[in-house]
Amino acid sequence: MYYLLIPLFGVPLILAIFALRSRRSGFWKKWWPPVVSALLIYGGCLAANVYWQVQYGIPVLPTKADLELFLYFCLFLVFVFFIMYLVFFFVMRKPFWKMNLLFLATSSGLFLLFAGAFLGMGPFMSKVEYVSVVQSVKNKWQAVPVQASSNKPIDVTLVYSKRDCLKRCAGQPYDSLILVRNQSGQPLDIELLVRLQNESGAVIEDKQALPLKLAAGEIAPVWTEDTNMEENFWERVSTVTDERVAAIAYQFSIIDRR
Numbered sequence: 001m002y003y004l005l006i007p008l009f010g011v012p013l014i015l016a017i018f019a020l021r022s023r024r025s026g027f028w029k030k031w032w033p034p035v036v037s038a039l040l041i042y043g044g045c046l047a048a049n050v051y052w053q054v055q056y057g058i059p060v061l062p063t064k065a066d067l068e069l070f071l072y073f074c075l076f077l078v079f080v081f082f083i084m085y086l087v088f089f090f091v092m093r094k095p096f097w098k099m100n101l102l103f104l105a106t107s108s109g110l111f112l113l114f115a116g117a118f119l120g121m122g123p124f125m126s127k128v129e130y131v132s133v134v135q136s137v138k139n140k141w142q143a144v145p146v147q148a149s150s151n152k153p154i155d156v157t158l159v160y161s162k163r164d165c166l167k168r169c170a171g172q173p174y175d176s177l178i179l180v181r182n183q184s185g186q187p188l189d190i191e192l193l194v195r196l197q198n199e200s201g202a203v204i205e206d207k208q209a210l211p212l213k214l215a216a217g218e219i220a221p222v223w224t225e226d227t228n229m230e231e232n233f234w235e236r237v238s239t240v241t242d243e244r245v246a247a248i249a250y251q252f253s254i255i256d257r258r
Contacts, residue, residue: 012038045124052127056134057220058233077111123232130234133159134179138219141181153184154214154252156194156222161245175237176245178222182214189213189255192222196239199246207239211255 015034052058161176192209207224226239
């Protein structure tokens with residue numbers, strides 16, 4: 001669904017094609033629409049990604065595996081661009097310098113379109129979904145001052161437990177995301193055990209979280225052995241179960257690093 005917005009990254013390319021066909025004189029009069037649209041779309045996407053990295057710890061770039069896949073795709077694009085070059089040269093029969101200028105503009109535009117689609121709008125919209133869900137929980141927490149929340153140094157909450165499917169969901173596992181907040185007013189190293197419960201209160205299973213190192217007031221996701229750390233940050237979940245998790249309980253211990 002979110003990938004339907006990927007064509008937005010093609011707007012500067014479309015405007016650049018119109019600019020090439022325009023008879024206006026002067027660089028800025030001819031090229032300001034594609035330049036401004038590229039700055040707004042690509043620049044806005046980059047600014048949002050940097051902001052989310054600072055506020056939520058979400059990496060700007062996808063995982064190493066995704067970047068390797070994109071590298072292979074770029075090699076494929078080089079082959080496609082070479083074929084385009086031959087077509088331009090033998091079919092269009094333009095003067096050499098004009099043909100190279102046209103090819104450079106077309107290939108650069110296509111590359112920016114695919115790069116933006118892969119590294120920008122697709123992950124961008126997935127991040128929007130992740131941020132909106134996590135922020136709703138953070139807003140509830142932040143409405144209660146850290147000092148007045150409780151005497152416990154941390155608080156743990158279940159964000160969601162859902163199936164990642166639209167139809168034929170029978171037999172599909174439930175993905176659950178859990179957040180923890182350090183409300184002690186000082187940095188903490190935590191070992192956390194989370195007890196997952198179903199709607200009737202029965203225990204589904206206990207999950208040992210990976211060690212947590214939290215700054216004062218920090219809110220962070222809880223990762224367990226179920227978490228696939230090779231996935232993009234915004235696609236990771238805390239645990240995977242056959243039943244829907246309706247509630248959680250937890251035990252913790254503070255690690256003294258002194």
